[in-house]
Amino acid sequence: MRKTILSVVTALALTASTLSAAETFASVNGEEITTKDVAQLLRGQNVQFEALPKESKDKVIQQLIEKTLLTQKAMKSGIEKDAKYKEALDKIKEDLALELWMQKEFVKVKASEAEQKSFYDKNKDKFKTPDTLEARHILLKTEAEAKDIISKLEIAKNKKGSFEELAKKFSIGPTKEKGGYLGKFQAKQMVPEFSDAAMKLKKGEYTKTPVKTQFGYHVIYLENKEVAQTLPFEKVKAKIAQLIVQEKYGKIIKEEVENLKKDAKIVIK
Structure with missing residues (x-):
């Protein structure tokens, strides 16, 4: 049942x-x-x-x-x-x-506007979009190799174009053929050292010092960044109403069952 x-x-x-x-x-x-x-x-x-x-x-x-x-x-x-x-x-x-x-x-069962707003205010952390990055990287075995890549980028006129070419030529990562392109991803998907360094960059910037992780030494180029934000109430109110109704309904059914048990003759064999 x-x-x-x-x-x-x-x-x-x-x-x-x-x-x-x-x-x-x-x-x-x-x-x-x-x-x-x-x-x-x-x-x-x-x-x-x-x-x-x-x-x-x-x-x-x-x-x-x-x-x-x-x-x-x-x-x-x-x-x-x-x-x-x-x-x-x-x-x-x-x-x-x-x-x-x-x-x-x-x-x-209904969820009033006041109930929806109250739920939103108390649970704003549940309606946050994550930090999202779009980046490239060049993965090297040694710190010296990573520093050499950075020095090459320093004198390059077309930073992004040069980064892609250097990734194809020197990166040891699986994305080298795509110019080091990692696509869009949530920051927390990457190891902390990588995501922390990438989050500090502005669009179009690259790391000026090698980023060491368990995989080696990275040079990171940031294509784009979307910082975590709380979705506005109007965008999530329908979902909130659904959650409130389901919770209220569950309580109603539970209370109904408990009341019925009081007058029922139940024999468990």
């Missing part, structure tokens, strides 16, 4: 958003396959059908067509008269009753 409750809570938003949708994708012997069928099939997979490529969408529809064909065959076989079918149907009715009741209770 606990697992059922938790799974229902996490699926409520998806279910509620798809109940009103009724786009038809196909029909099998007159029986339509709609958005609701797609949502049911993908439920719990954290997948948005609209975001899938066409090939994947087609596979989902084909899977539903096959499922419908087999279901129709099963119904024609007289399976409804089977005792196991009737027993399973009774259980499904109970689970469905619980789920629909929980959906109705869930939509009653």
